[in-house]
Amino acid sequence: MHDQYLQAMGITRWVKRELDPVSVDDETVEVKEEIAAPKPIESNEVELSVVQTPESHQADNLAWPELIEQVKTCVACDLHATRTQTVFGEGSQQADWLIVGDAPGTDEDIQGKPFLGKGGQLLTAMVEAMGLKWEHVYITNSLKCRPPESRDPNEEEIAACHVFLKRQIELLQPKVILAVGRVAAHNLLESNEPMKVMRGTEFTYKDTGIPVVVTYHPAYLLRAPSNKAKAWQDLKMAMRIVAGESA
Ligand code: URA
Numbered sequence: 168m169h170d171q172y173l174q175a176m177g178i179t180r181w182v183k184r185e186l187d188p189v190s191v192d193d194e195t196v197e198v199k200e201e202i203a204a205p206k207p208i209e210s211n212e213v214e215l216s217v218v219q220t221p222e223s224h225q226a227d228n229l230a231w232p233e234l235i236e237q238v239k240t241c242v243a244c245d246l247h248a249t250r251t252q253t254v255f256g257e258g259s260q261q262a263d264w265l266i267v268g269d270a271p272g273t274d275e276d277i278q279g280k281p282f283l284g285k286g287g288q289l290l291t292a293m294v295e296a297m298g299l300k301w302e303h304v305y306i307t308n309s310l311k312c313r314p315p316e317s318r319d320p321n322e323e324e325i326a327a328c329h330v331f332l333k334r335q336i337e338l339l340q341p342k343v344i345l346a347v348g349r350v351a352a353h354n355l356l357e358s359n360e361p362m363k364v365m366r367g368t369e370f371t372y373k374d375t376g377i378p379v380v381v382t383y384h385p386a387y388l389l390r391a392p393s394n395k396a397k398a399w400q401d402l403k404m405a406m407r408i409v410a411g412e413s414a
Contacts, residue, residue: 175292176402177395219243224327226334231260234334238311243327246312251276256307256335263409264303265341266290267332268384269350270310272317281306282385289385290347297402305339307332309354325354336372342409344372345402348384355379366401369414378414380405 224243226234238253254271257280268290274283282290294304310320310328320328332354336344346352352365355372356379365381372379382401383394404414 172292172295175289176296176399177392224330226330229334231338234331234338238331241311241328241331244312244324246310246314246324249315250312252279253311254279254281254308254313255311256281256305258305259302260305260339262303262305262339263342264299264305264405265336265339265344266294266304266306266347267344267351267355268306268308268347270308270317270320271313273313276313281308285389286385289388293385293398293402296399297406305335305341307335309351320350325350329354333373336375336377341377343405344377344379345405346379346381348387351384352379352381356381366397367404369404369408378405378408380408380414 219237219240219242224237224241226237229237235255238255241247241253254275268282271281272284272286275281281287290306294301309325309332311331312324312328314320314324344355346355346365349362352362353359356365356370357373358365362381362383366383368381370379370381371377380401382405383391383398388395388398408414
């Protein structure tokens with residue numbers, strides 16, 4: 168079984184797959200300062216629910232259940248208007264590994280789970296090739312909502328959503344964060360460097376001391392399988408970090 172995942176990572180032989188179309192658009196969309204209309208209060212009814220507005224958007228000190236609720240009701244950027252549902256992330260809240268991608272796509276938006284489809288299958292192969300079980304891993308995205316037409320997230324959306332990712336990291340306290348793809352790497356490292364510069368170096372997330380390792384996005388590896396060997400080097404570096412060895 169393990170061999171099968173190693174094979175999927177191209178370590179013993181390449182697996183030919185259909186290619187996924189990957190958006191390369193980098194449109195920027197202004198964040199609209201829209202205030203959500205408050206629910207009308209019936210006479211004799213006391214309004215108890217908290218209505219979120221872009222201004223009330225924060226995640227400091229929230230525990231998992233409140234954070235999940237806060238993400239579900241978020242209206243901090245325009246993506247709330249086009250999403251089917253938010254995609255918070257999934258996995259063990261005790262995980263040593265946090266994997267961060269870019270944003271939900273069409274299937275993820277419909278099913279409310281991250282990394283479905285062929286990209287998700289390859290990510291599973293990457294996880295299994297490292298010998299990890301799902302209880303060791305938490306998976307989420309830089310954005311919790313799907314950008315329309317599955318275009319790349321823009322800077323305003325990433326900045327608006329970062330409070331949620333930051334809080335997920337604080338709650339989880341992973342031993343390593345694996346940033347899969349350029350969008351996640353730029354978000355976590357507050358960098359604009361190309362992948363070739365970010366890969367192969369151990370970074371830390373802000374001032375937390377939590378190590379960040381950058382690797383290719385599975386959707387990119389499906390299009391460019393010759394880079395799977397390099398991705399495997401990145402995964403091995405992350406494994407050494409978690410094992411407490413020098414990267
Ligand atoms: N790509 C990502 O980065 N995340 C998903 O959840 C799906 C596709």
